[in-house]
Amino acid sequence: MPISPNFTSILEQEYEINFLQCYPNGFLKYTDLCNILQITAGLHADIGGISFSDMQEHHQAWVMSKMRLEIIALPKWKEKVTVKTWIKSLENSRSTRCLELYRGEEKLVGCETFWAVLNTQARRPENLALPHDHFEKFPLQNATSHEVKKINVNLDFEIQKNYTVQLSDIDIVNHANNVKYLEWCLNELDVKYILRQKIKGFEMNFLRELSLHDEVIIARKEHTTIISKDDKICFALELNE
Secondary structure: OOOOOOOOOEEEEEEEOOHHHEOOOOEEOHHHHHHHHHHHHHHHHHHOOOOHHHHHOOOEEEEEEEEEEEEOOOOEOOOEEEEEEEEEEEEOOEEEEEEEEEEOOEEEEEEEEEEEEEEOOOOEEOOOOOOOOOOOOOOOOOOOOOOOOOOOOOOOOEEEEEEEOOHHHEOOOOOEOHHHHHHHHHOOOOHHHHHOOOOOEEEEEEOOOOOOOOEEEEEEEOOEEEEEEOOEEEEEEEEEO
16 A cells, blocks of 8 residues: 555554453553554554555565563553554664553553564565665664563473464464464463563563464463473563563
């Protein structure tokens, strides 16, 4: 689709938190927080002419490789929030995108994401085929106090659960959506730990794709959780308190 006449290099999008997005305590779920951020990134790509549909003409799609969130507070049911997003860098097959979530003028969440362009036929990274010079890049404008990082997975993990990837886990790129990895890991934590909002941020590394009916193992060591298939780590999560 063509570039929208409403396109700007920094997008601000408003949302109202609904009850389906909330935990029993009335606060936004961590997974739905990530969904809102992911939707906003996709919307910015749509109006800027580098959407999934645009990229599919070249058999390409954006896939997330890393994500870091720093959480000051979570919004509640019925509250209106605004997500602000911009591209920090975009070069060849890689892009860093920043996002912030606000309640009024109060910043609640900062997020940095790292994306790669995937050829959806070859299932390999490749350079973005679409023009993007109309997107101003903001290399000095950060949303988090630290950049995304590689998580240390050289730990003695303990198996928590075996899991089979379901159809409800699969997205339009025909692999398990990144938020589903987080959901599987959080489901293995103590409920009180989550509802009392002990989590003040987390780091996620997406290392390998997972497909329908894949058999995986979820394992944890203290604040780090991994998901592996055939003894190869596909995902790592590090929680920050």
